[in-house]
Amino acid sequence: MRRHLRALLFLVYVAAYGSFIAVTVAAPHVLAAPAPGGVNVAVAWGMGLILLAFVTALAALAMPESDR
């Protein structure tokens, strides 16, 4: 169970990071669009990835110690 949760956390982050790279490479105009808070998508996504890393770390910590 715990392994699955960790794998899920990992996949969520990989999706967020991977799609950022994909958009930067293939559709950079998306990054110029306005985002909530008055900044652009590039800044919001970048800051979001840093925040998501910390949230992921806290979530990993909150998981049960071990089920093996």
Add this chain to the structure above:
Amino acid sequence: MIAAQAPAAAQGTDWMSVGVFAAFTAGVLVLSSLLGRRATGAKGYFAAHGQVGWFVNGIAFAGDYLSAASFLGICGLIAFWGYDGFLYSIGYLAGWIVALLVIAEPIRRLGRYTFADALNARFGSRTVTVAAGISTLVVSLFYLVPQMVGAGALITPLLGVPHWVGVVLVGAVVTFIVATAGMVSTTWVQFIKGGLLLLLCALLVGLILGRGFTVRDPGPARDAPATGVGGVTALPAWAVPGAAAGADGLVREEGAATGPLGPVEFLRVFSASEVAAWRTAKEPAADGTTRTIARPERIAGSELLLPGNSPTFRGLRAGSALERVDFASLMLALFLGTASLPHILIRYYTVPDVRSARLSTVVGIGAIGGFYVLTLYLGLGAMTGGHLNTGDSNMAAPLLARSFGSVLFALISSVAFFTVLGTVSGLVLAGSGAVARDLVSTALGRTPDDRTQVRIARIAALALGAGAMALGFLFRDLNASFLVGWAFNVAASANLPALVMALFWRRATAAGVSAAIVTGLAASLAWVLVSKDAFEKVYGLPGADAWAPFSQPALVTIPLSAAAGVAVSLLARRPAATR
């Protein structure tokens, strides 16, 4: 990329900086001598007895990780090119997710002192030990070069002494720290450095936000390097109430200021402003010679907050498919490289248990992530603060600090220098551990006793320190941050597929793991040596002649290493031990 090309202008000695710097150095040396008594035996020397608390270890992770390339390089990149520097911040932090969720716990459970220990826990194979030991040495040396180059580049403008003094000073102090007290003192140096770096940068960002933006006329183009430049040339009318705006809604009145801004507002105002970004170019002069001219380019802030302004990432906007692949490959290397760096991996052995390993990673991610958020403000603050030197982007952050007074400059400068010192200590320790534990033990055919191991490691630390100094001289004209990018590529290619196989794949064999390391190491090294960057920046040849289709090898060499590991494991399926 960091523009460390131009030798910093000769300056007088800043005695305040020298004083603060001397006090820091003396403090660290005394601490090391005191802690040296506690670092007895192999477990003390290599792993600080496994008794470091999770919080101290977490901040020490930040100390290990936030090297000169992070602090000076990223701030400088953002100060000149905007968002492109922040891409490194995003990639460097993302790598910690791999460390946290994939590598941290098995490494802590299986290993004792070195990266090879964990890799080889299942196999007990001499081949794996030697391959991992060599890989540790190569990656550590690759990572050492930019740190030493950075130390040399820093010391002249900071303390007004020649380049070689910087290299020798770092080499000597680090060798002393590592040789006397190993992991115990290295950990404390990292903790102090990591903590101070975070606190001072947070203070600096507070001052930047408090100052806000002021409209300044950039003046005409001039001979490079131009100093004391960089500023906002127009602010949005809504940010400067009462000022007269033009038809485009921008206020261009000299001295118009926003006053203090909040963190989100700061980015919003920057985005709506027009900024003088300084660009240098060689231009033919009337007398037939070539001059290097620095020229202010008025660019919309919103443009600078998008990727693709710097020469490195320009291909993202108008380049070929290969240039985009190159970018994706770099981002992959940053993502997978962190969890493959030996000096980061060995820090998992300093904590008492798996839970502490996890807790310290969380503290590390919090500290490092917080720092990377600050880099965007530091860089943009430097870009608009009016104190840039176009000849040395590495100095953007320290020069920004100088605009808030000489005390802050002295403190930031000393911490910048300690940034180099701390990272170099971690690398020398990782390298000396690999020599003493992995290579010498295998060569002798037996593991020497504790005392001998520590003695060998101390000698190896001295040799590595001397080697690092020599490389610092040799490569002093090279660009620090592209060397760091290479180190991540090589580390990820050589170590990550092997680690994942050894930790998670039941059918992996010792031969397969060794094949993955050797293939990844050789392929990524060969690739960077025939890449466009190497041709242009190392050999001084035209980049178009380079053999590699793009500069960052990770996208090709990581899968190659994994394929070699899987193929050899499946083909040579035999009982695990080869001894």
